[in-house]
Amino acid sequence: MRRWEVMVGNKAIAYAAKLARVQFISAYPITPQTSVVEYLAEMVASGELDAEFVNVEGELTAQTAALGASAAGARAFTATSGPGLLYMHHPMHMTSGGRFPVVMAVIHRSVKGMQPDHSDMMAQRDTGWIMLECENSQELLDTGIMAFKIAEDERVRLPTIFAGDGYILSYTAEPVEIPAQEDVDAFLPPYRSKYPLLPGLADEARRVQMEQWGIGQDPQLRWRRQQEAMEAAKMVIREVNEEFYKWFGRRYGNGLVEEYRCEDVEAFIVAMGTIASTARTAIDRLQARGKKIGLVKLKSFRPFPSEEFKRLGAMVKAIGVIDRNISLGSGGITFQEIRSSLYDLDERPRVLGFHAGLCGKEVRVGDIEMICEKTLRAAEGEEVTPLVDWV
Amino acid sequence: MIEVRFHGRGGQGAVTAVRILASALYLEGKYTQAIPMYGTERRGAPVVAFLRIGESRINERDLVHNPDIVVVLDPLLSRTVPVTDGLKEGGLIVMNFPKPGNEAGIGGRFRLATVDATGIALEALGRPITNTAMLGAFAKASGLVSLESLEKTLLEQWPGRLGEMNLRALRTAYERVTPPVDVSGIQALGKRPQEEIFSRDVSSWRIFKPQLDEGRCVGCRRCYIYCPEVAISMTQGKARVDYSSCKGCGICGEECPTGAISMIQEVL
Numbered sequence: 001m002r003r004w005e006v007m008v009g010n011k012a013i014a015y016a017a018k019l020a021r022v023q024f025i026s027a028y029p030i031t032p033q034t035s036v037v038e039y040l041a042e043m044v045a046s047g048e049l050d051a052e053f054v055n056v057e058g059e060l061t062a063q064t065a066a067l068g069a070s071a072a073g074a075r076a077f078t079a080t081s082g083p084g085l086l087y088m089h090h091p092m093h094m095t096s097g098g099r100f101p102v103v104m105a106v107i108h109r110s111v112k113g114m115q116p117d118h119s120d121m122m123a124q125r126d127t128g129w130i131m132l133e134c135e136n137s138q139e140l141l142d143t144g145i146m147a148f149k150i151a152e153d154e155r156v157r158l159p160t161i162f163a164g165d166g167y168i169l170s171y172t173a174e175p176v177e178i179p180a181q182e183d184v185d186a187f188l189p190p191y192r193s194k195y196p197l198l199p200g201l202a203d204e205a206r207r208v209q210m211e212q213w214g215i216g217q218d219p220q221l222r223w224r225r226q227q228e229a230m231e232a233a234k235m236v237i238r239e240v241n242e243e244f245y246k247w248f249g250r251r252y253g254n255g256l257v258e259e260y261r262c263e264d265v266e267a268f269i270v271a272m273g274t275i276a277s278t279a280r281t282a283i284d285r286l287q288a289r290g291k292k293i294g295l296v297k298l299k300s301f302r303p304f305p306s307e308e309f310k311r312l313g314a315m316v317k318a319i320g321v322i323d324r325n326i327s328l329g330s331g332g333i334t335f336q337e338i339r340s341s342l343y344d345l346d347e348r349p350r351v352l353g354f355h356a357g358l359c360g361k362e363v364r365v366g367d368i369e370m371i372c373e374k375t376l377r378a379a380e381g382e383e384v385t386p387l388v389d390w391v
Numbered sequence: 392m393i394e395v396r397f398h399g400r401g402g403q404g405a406v407t408a409v410r411i412l413a414s415a416l417y418l419e420g421k422y423t424q425a426i427p428m429y430g431t432e433r434r435g436a437p438v439v440a441f442l443r444i445g446e447s448r449i450n451e452r453d454l455v456h457n458p459d460i461v462v463v464l465d466p467l468l469s470r471t472v473p474v475t476d477g478l479k480e481g482g483l484i485v486m487n488f489p490k491p492g493n494e495a496g497i498g499g500r501f502r503l504a505t506v507d508a509t510g511i512a513l514e515a516l517g518r519p520i521t522n523t524a525m526l527g528a529f530a531k532a533s534g535l536v537s538l539e540s541l542e543k544t545l546l547e548q549w550p551g552r553l554g555e556m557n558l559r560a561l562r563t564a565y566e567r568v569t570p571p572v573d574v575s576g577i578q579a580l581g582k583r584p585q586e587e588i589f590s591r592d593v594s595s596w597r598i599f600k601p602q603l604d605e606g607r608c609v610g611c612r613r614c615y616i617y618c619p620e621v622a623i624s625m626t627q628g629k630a631r632v633d634y635s636s637c638k639g640c641g642i643c644g645e646e647c648p649t650g651a652i653s654m655i656q657e658v659l
């Protein structure tokens with residue numbers, strides 16, 4: 001039976017893992033992730049969830065243990081934040097390289113402090129993980145369930161992160177619908193690895209494993225196969241998003257991006273995570289004042305939906321991109337990727353960049369209205385400077 | 392949308408209060424958002440938590456800056472924290488204060504309802520944890536949530552005896568809270584310096600204060616070692632409390648093996 005509960009984001013994450021019937025959880029506590037694994041530990045201890053719960057001595061092992069469990073054919077889950085995620089960096093490459101569909105919740109915490117920004121996940125952007133960003137606790141729960149289905153899809157077989165801003169979501173309580181277990185079971189059948197790394201492998205399984213580990217072949221092939229899987233994941237994410245909608249009545253745009261009030265607009269802004277949530281209010285206010293600006297929420301950071309931005313970019317005169325991150329010495333990461341997506345358009349919109357919310361700096365509705373107004377001025381042809389702002 | 396800000400001290404349960412309120416309001420068909428603000432988690436330090444109440448999903452993820460209602464869980468907090476900052480004109484303050492509201496030092500174009508939540512909590516729970524009493528006062532003064540929904544949520548949160556005790560605090564405060572009065576004619580206490588995180592003077596945090604019986608002190612230094620605020624010094628083999636540094640946590644009294652330290656309630 002479906003039911004509702006007023007819960008914090010970390011509990012919603014724990015529910016996602018529980019409803020997905022994870023078989024293996026490796027955990028090392030770190031603020032603001034800690035209560036995720038505490039909730040799960042309670043669920044395992046009370047018998048509500050039948051899983052192997054392994055306390056490890058650090059995040060490097062948390063990742064490696066999840067990798068091992070997944071390799072043996074178990075549905076594996078872990079969760080971390082900030083520096084903990086950095087500590088997982090090396091084995092994360094191994095997990096994706098081995099094509100093990102581990103699912104991990106990232107509760108964002110800056111690499112420069114306790115408060116959230118996306119620097120922790122962005123530091124992992126090239127590890128070959130799918131990365132899905134959430135704006136509220138319902139989306140965390142729903143995306144957590146979808147993440148397993150995407151990760152385990154035969155066309156994908158890539159580990160997947162679903163993420164939300166620490167503090168802002170992890171400790172804030174709001175109503176969340178908990179789907180019925182039967183429905184989740186039907187939507188997400190048990191994980192059956194075709195190629196479990198177990199003694200007595202069938203020849204086909206052995207061949208695939210060898211390929212995944214890059215043994216006896218073109219050494220570059222593993223990278224290429226993984227990139228192909230990432231490309232394939234774009235389709236799979238869209239399909240899973242639609243199928244989720246059929247079962248549960250909720251979907252998140254097309255799974256990759258969500259357009260919010262983008263009909264007949266001259267410009268739009270782009271945001272990820274909780275900033276996208278706050279931005280909805282700003283867009284509502286501006287449209288009430290007759291301003292022609294919408295929001296595109298970036299949900300799938302990896303794979304990056306370049307095609308979507310190319311299509312959307314052709315419809316407007318300016319785009320304002322909000323980055324809760326920075327690649328030092330270069331700039332806002334999604335700002336650059338969106339600009340690059342537009343390169344092949346005959347007529348390109350202007351693209352402005354905004355750094356906001358780093359180290360948990362509060363992003364208020366008024367800040368986003370200001371971003372929108374600058375973007376609209378650019379859409380009207382005004383030469384606005386600087387190209388990139390710190391909000 | 393209605394926005395509420397809770398002021399309290401670490402240990403008084405402000406975060407639990409907003410969560411209970413969010414659940415109770417949800418039972419009444421409201422959409423809610425309960426936001427705690429975590430800083431340095433030091434027992435007794437000023438804390439804030441926020442609540443948003445709406446008819447549909449709430450998208451704003453920033454903090455509450457212009458509340459409609461302010462709830463103050465501690466009677467002395469308003470001496471150091473500007474509790475009415477940003478409060479909307481005509482807004483409501485529900486305050487834990489044992490004396491008539493016009494003595495609380497709160498003035499401006501607001502309405503103020505008061506209740507002796509500390510007294511009620513001590514009666515009902517035996518501890519000065521004022522959150523559930525203040526929820527009762529909030530329900531009555533604001534009319535936004537029914538006592539029944541709060542009772543139901545409380546018992547879910549704490550089944551059994553603890554729930555019953557909190558229920559008593561809730562109901563008593565619901566009955567005893569004063570009707571809101573206009574405080575626009577009252578001169579607010581002058582602008583006070585905001586309480587600093589590193590300030591050593593924490594005397595306004597106290598509800599109880601340690602009293603030393605020198606005759607029974609054997610100079611074992613336990614209180615000196617355990618005091619989290621380093622408020623105890625040893626002179627001539629006896630313990631001495633520096634009251635400006637003492638936040639009244641009672642740890643020294645717990646640890647003293649000879650019963651030389653007793654905790655007595657401060658009078659406001």
Ligand code: SF4
Pocket residue numbers: 600601617618619620621622623632636637638639640641642643644
């Ligand atoms: S009550 Fe005792 S332990 Fe607590 S701060 Fe005061 S002197 Fe220290």
Ligand code: SF4
Pocket residue numbers: 607608609610611612613614615629630646647648649650651652
């Ligand atoms: S713990 Fe008690 S006996 Fe020991 S020094 Fe402190 S007051 Fe004296």
